[in-house]
Amino acid sequence: MARPKSKESFDPENETPGRRDGCNAKPRPRPVRRSSRYSPAEVHEIFRRFSVQRPEPKGELEHVNAFTLLVAVVLSAQATDAGVNKATRALFKAAETPRAMVELGETRVGDYIRTIGLWRNKAKNVIALSQALIRDHGGQVPDDRDELIKLPGVGRKTANVVLNMAFGQHTMAVDTHIFRIGNRLGLAPGKTPEQVEQGLLKIIPDEYMRHAHHWLILHGRYVCKARKPDCPACVIADICKADVKTTSIPAPLVPIAPLETATTEDQQP
Numbered sequence: 001m002a003r004p005k006s007k008e009s010f011d012p013e014n015e016t017p018g019r020r021d022g023c024n025a026k027p028r029p030r031p032v033r034r035s036s037r038y039s040p041a042e043v044h045e046i047f048r049r050f051s052v053q054r055p056e057p058k059g060e061l062e063h064v065n066a067f068t069l070l071v072a073v074v075l076s077a078q079a080t081d082a083g084v085n086k087a088t089r090a091l092f093k094a095a096e097t098p099r100a101m102v103e104l105g106e107t108r109v110g111d112y113i114r115t116i117g118l119w120r121n122k123a124k125n126v127i128a129l130s131q132a133l134i135r136d137h138g139g140q141v142p143d144d145r146d147e148l149i150k151l152p153g154v155g156r157k158t159a160n161v162v163l164n165m166a167f168g169q170h171t172m173a174v175d176t177h178i179f180r181i182g183n184r185l186g187l188a189p190g191k192t193p194e195q196v197e198q199g200l201l202k203i204i205p206d207e208y209m210r211h212a213h214h215w216l217i218l219h220g221r222y223v224c225k226a227r228k229p230d231c232p233a234c235v236i237a238d239i240c241k242a243d244v245k246t247t248s249i250p251a252p253l254v255p256i257a258p259l260e261t262a263t264t265e266d267q268q269p
């Protein structure tokens, strides 16, 4: 007998009908929706509300310049922002440039980041990417995705975060929260982070692209959470088309304090 999917992994966009009622008919795969379920006016309104709620959203990874941002994002893979910040506060006091990082050396970098998962490999990458920045970019972080993803430990998501936060480029770094929102709401459905990225880039109005990445992450972290979306606290509940939503009455649209307290669920990477 097929085991039912857990609530957490249930994905209404990709769920296959059949079998649940005990019927033995072969389930027919439902075609995966690729386009947004929202009109341009609805998308505009969603992001207008996010912009009222959080006029100046900030990333939660602490950094002092583009280089330390790049290092922090590399360290944040499979780790929480809070855990990374705890380690990097001391690390960035000791080294905030590629040259200083290389002088610190892999062993000492490792000592600073020992509390972060995969720290050995990450310490190696931090030194290797610092060396590459000195060798190929005069010690500067390049504002070009193709160059960024050549650096050790840097993938497309990391490059997009750095391009957006350090250089103000209109990129969309799809993390676990944005991937979930793109699919759950049908905002930009996709099987891969890159498909969701392309879908979001297509529909989000230019005027909101600068902060769209942070708005979506924060919405996913604090409201449209993985296990149990907090629909009564959601300012877009009336527009949302997610099958899992529990109310269509939007929460009052008021600016919220920039410093939010991470919930237990937020401790997921």
Ligand code: SF4
Residues within 6 Å of the ligand: 185, 223, 224, 225, 229, 230, 231, 234, 235, 236, 237, 238, 240, 241, 242, 244, 245, 246, 247
């Ligand atoms: S209404 Fe619920 S499911 Fe829809 S975006 Fe808000 S929190 Fe998520």
